[in-house]
Amino acid sequence: MKALQFTAYGDPEVLRWVEAPEPHAGPGQIRVAVRSASVNPIDWKVLSGALAGGEPLAGPRYLGFDAAGVVDEVGDQVVGVSVGDEVFGRGASTQAEYAVLDSWALKPPSVDWALAAAAGVAGETAERGLRLLGVSAGDTLFIDGGAGGVGAVAVQMALARGATVIASAGQANHDYLREIGATPVLYGDGVAARVQAAAGGKVQAVFDVAGRTSIEELISVAPEPSQVLSIANFSAAQAGARVTGGGDDSRPMEALAQVAELLEQNKLVIKVQTFPFDRAAEAYRISQSGHLRGKLVLVP
Ligand SMILES: NC(=O)c1ccc[n+]([C@@H]2O[C@H](COP(=O)([O-])OP(=O)(O)OC[C@H]3O[C@@H](n4cnc5c(N)ncnc54)[C@H](OP(=O)(O)O)[C@@H]3O)[C@@H](O)[C@H]2O)c1
Numbered sequence: 001m002k003a004l005q006f007t008a009y010g011d012p013e014v015l016r017w018v019e020a021p022e023p024h025a026g027p028g029q030i031r032v033a034v035r036s037a038s039v040n041p042i043d044w045k046v047l048s049g050a051l052a053g054g055e056p057l058a059g060p061r062y063l064g065f066d067a068a069g070v071v072d073e074v075g076d077q078v079v080g081v082s083v084g085d086e087v088f089g090r091g092a093s094t095q096a097e098y099a100v101l102d103s104w105a106l107k108p109p110s111v112d113w114a115l116a117a118a119a120g121v122a123g124e125t126a127e128r129g130l131r132l133l134g135v136s137a138g139d140t141l142f143i144d145g146g147a148g149g150v151g152a153v154a155v156q157m158a159l160a161r162g163a164t165v166i167a168s169a170g171q172a173n174h175d176y177l178r179e180i181g182a183t184p185v186l187y188g189d190g191v192a193a194r195v196q197a198a199a200g201g202k203v204q205a206v207f208d209v210a211g212r213t214s215i216e217e218l219i220s221v222a223p224e225p226s227q228v229l230s231i232a233n234f235s236a237a238q239a240g241a242r243v244t245g246g247g248d249d250s251r252p253m254e255a256l257a258q259v260a261e262l263l264e265q266n267k268l269v270i271k272v273q274t275f276p277f278d279r280a281a282e283a284y285r286i287s288q289s290g291h292l293r294g295k296l297v298l299v300p
Contacts, residue, residue: 001098002020002096002097003017003018006061008057011048031075032069037117065092068117068120072098087106090102122152129229135204140199142218143206145232146167149270155181169187199221206227206228209231270294275299
């Protein structure tokens with residue numbers, strides 16, 4: 001099979017779409033013939049070597065953390081899914097012709113492949129954030145970075161819970177935020193004042209999905225520091241905010257089931273830009289720019 005591979009840390013130009021060993025489903029896993037896999041910032045962070053702790057690369061490495069595809073192997077202890085089912089979910093080395101998933105949901109037939117892949121990592125992360133913040137009907141939530149992958153999904157999941165959402169973006173993405181149901185505010189200097197003006201006071205919770213605004217400024221619009229949760233500013237805890245990187249916080253199968261339901265009900269739409277696998281470097285470059293509207297998805 002072919003897979004997106006790199007043999008030296010670096011910029012997206014080092015990526016190659018080349019022959020690679022086929023993976024197989026272990027216990028609790030499934031394998032899919034991949035129809036689409038999204039690009040997440042973690043991909044280019046791994047590729048750059050920034051997460052390697054100074055260790056050199058030991059052999060070829062592969063990328064991708066979510067995919068949608070057709071099940072072609074079912075591991076031991078897996079129930080409720082069969083060869084031939086169309087699914088989407090999270091895994092490792094998913095930017096390939098075949099990939100192993102650790103968590104998944106059935107893809108609603110009305111949902112296209114690219115949208116399904118786009119909803120994997122972003123959907124799980126959004127569900128986790130809203131659950132940890134306890135966002136429920138009647139709350140007003142501020143999402144800092146609402147137009148990107150995680151942000152756009154979090155906006156719509158929060159609306160589906162009955163919350164009101166204020167979200168930040170660059171000016172070019174304000175119409176997109178309105179389209180998906182959020183009140184837009186411009187990020188950058190003075191964002192806390194703009195949020196309070198839009199909310200008529202403080203909000204019940206702040207979901208920092210960009211990690212770009214000072215945590216003190218975000219805390220100033222929340223009822224208490226612990227009602228600010230960041231997925232991208234890992235020093236936020238020093239100021240009393242919360243940080244989540246997944247792990248024990250994560251309930252991926254439940255999250256993906258919720259995402260599938262919202263997709264089926266047309267309550268979750270994501271602007272998707274697709275690229276063939278052998279042009280992955282272009283998608284990685286756009287992701288690295290940090291100014292996303294929705295998701296970038298690789299397709300065969
Ligand atoms: N901890 C976890 O479990 C976890 C899980 C998934 C992702 N992440 C991390 O979360 C971050 C976001 O991921 P993503 O997939 O949503 O990224 P993304 O799709 O690249 O979106 C990034 C967003 O950040 C916005 N942004 C840029 N500058 C900003 C600023 N100064 N203030 C506020 N927002 C700003 C951009 O808005 P404009 O386009 O309007 O400029 C863009 O929509 C990444 O760092 C990623 O690695 C963490």
